[in-house]
Amino acid sequence: MRQSQLFTKTRREAPADEVSKNAELLIRAGFIQKEMAGVYDYLPLGLRVLKKIENVIREEMNEIGGQEVLMTTLQDPELWKKSGRWDDSVVDNWFKTQLVTGTEIGIANTHEEPVTQMLTNFVKSYKDVPLYVYQFQTKFRNELRAKSGIMRAREFLMKDMYSFSRTEEEFKEFYEKCAQSYERVFERVGLGDITFRTIAAGGSFTTGLTDEFQTLSKAGEDTIYIDKGKKLAINKEVYTDENIAKFGLDKNSLEEGKSIEVGNIFPLGSKYSDALGLKIKDENGVEQSVIMGCYGIGLGRVMGTIAEVFADDKGLVWPKEVAPFAVHLVRLGDSDEVTTFADDMYAKLRKSSVETLYDDRDLRAGEKFADSDLIGIPVRLVVSEKTIKEGKVEMKYRTESESQLVTIEEVLKM
């Protein structure tokens, strides 16, 4: 895309009303914009990142047999009354609204109840399970405070998967499979080295322990103790001698760190299936409970975390697979020769399907470089009077300080 056409512009100053680094940088670079506290629009650059994260997750969910659906935001209270989660004293961050008739309805906070109810139409026998349903759908949480940018928003896009199994054993098999799938997701979006499967408290879902995926970051709200060799961590909230021993960890080899929860996987037992009447008949025609699990990744949370952990003092730094563009082509000067060379390079990159943001604006070099660093595309290619003399382009990785002169053929071979 030609940057002269992109309607967003970068800002030099940080917005006065943001305290989180992710929101500050993403707003300055034109990736997001704030509607209200905890409520953010995704602008063209930000939406490209969000969609790339979504595609990585979709591929991995399909790989383990997930079937994609799209459930609704408006929610029938009757389903939530069955599980006991309609009352504001039980779930304290509901948004609710009313039909014209005055009937109160919910605005999706999560989807365990509707997905379970939906399956009562299709699942009757042990032959119908196991099955795994997932979606990318917005969740609404009426948070009292929202000051972590897109890492804890009032409205946010989530991938939520639900598993339905016949036995505890069958459930656990998938639970492990999904945990491994999550590791691939975080690896692919660039967070693999600093993200740890973490033993945690089950929260409102379960009385037992459960698993989180935590990414090391100074901006994190959690504290974890990590065994880097085993790639396993334990959340401070369950950091007891008993649990340390239970998971074969050694207190002396654990390192403390602040972290951000980027994903979680929960056993749900038969709490929701029993409450909503989702039962299966076994070989003998006897009704049995269905064992459920749920598996969440907040897409904005992942994007915000990537922004937080990789940014440097010049701006954002996107890992290759989630970058809004693969290449930032920057034209310096506006002589016919430079323009022709840069236009030609842009055409060649497009022809080779290299996603390119082409800075064809008439601005000073300093401004262009500052913008390029702020936006954080992995590879910068500069075309100037100097480079075209050698028929080359100056290439620099966002993560490195040294540049090199290369030919277009070398760029395309990358």
Place this chain on the structure above:
Amino acid sequence: MRQSQLFTKTRREAPADEVSKNAELLIRAGFIQKEMAGVYDYLPLGLRVLKKIENVIREEMNEIGGQEVLMTTLQDPELWKKSGRWDDSVVDNWFKTQLVTGTEIGIANTHEEPVTQMLTNFVKSYKDVPLYVYQFQTKFRNELRAKSGIMRAREFLMKDMYSFSRTEEEFKEFYEKCAQSYERVFERVGLGDITFRTIAAGGSFTTGLTDEFQTLSKAGEDTIYIDKGKKLAINKEVYTDENIAKFGLDKNSLEEGKSIEVGNIFPLGSKYSDALGLKIKDENGVEQSVIMGCYGIGLGRVMGTIAEVFADDKGLVWPKEVAPFAVHLVRLGDSDEVTTFADDMYAKLRKSSVETLYDDRDLRAGEKFADSDLIGIPVRLVVSEKTIKEGKVEMKYRTESESQLVTIEEVLKM
């Protein structure tokens, strides 16, 4: 995908609480499921259709220079007070909710105000326009009645584009360009022959006339008068001698028909830009108004219309570009020979990237054919003892009654 893995199942009986043909068929075939009146989930088959419609629209919007964003559902009342549209007496189908603090906020009904407000951050000069912003985002409308299935839902996915131009002339140029783009969209999704650009009343947006895109259907709520030669129609609501003459139509060559509004394009003038303070400076530094237009297509409306107009007494009939799968491969019998032949054919189709639903279930032929007709995939391939004797497969188009024996090579060449 193997049909034995698909969690949805078809139903023989129509749901008792649906009066519209689209909802009845889409529910029976397992494409959607109802949460509440006018609130539908998209199941795997339905979501595939919805995504295909979305991709067609996205390609055409990008083609005319649209920049994709994703705005929010939660809405700041202050923006709507500026344009005078917050009050329920002005917009009578708002859903509203409250923050924990008690502050009342909106649930997006449309996005003119927020998109205009957003652009005040980026648009300052005549050099910053024209520009075109669009999104695929859910709209919420608190309809008193909702009995048209996914054609008039309380919650529905919409493509809404907004144009920002310097002059009325520049605006009109894009308006025409977008109208032509809409014609390509409806052509590609299979509705081209029965969809007409239609002169209509501007509704609450404008006092002048505007354009709708209307698809002929007995299920339609509108009445239009069509000049088939000119591919132009006039809505009954503005069917006056004056308008007929104005658009060069001849009363004697107009045919009356019932129709469904599948898209609309509206001039907005400077109503929203003035109300929200979006101004541009001209060459002399003088502030000028920005001329806006909006351009909507409801994706569920399009999908419901396709279901309504093409279905026959056996079920759904999907046009190629929006079909959930390109091919329905049906295996009859479960001998090793048949299974091996069908599995092999499925592998070859997948290898050639032909999207295939493979009915590998152990059911009677009659049930499989009934399901295949109900689901409505364009091409059915049957593998049976009879066909494999000749090393072939029986191919039938959903829209035809005759089948023919063909080789796998002939199928792949299609």
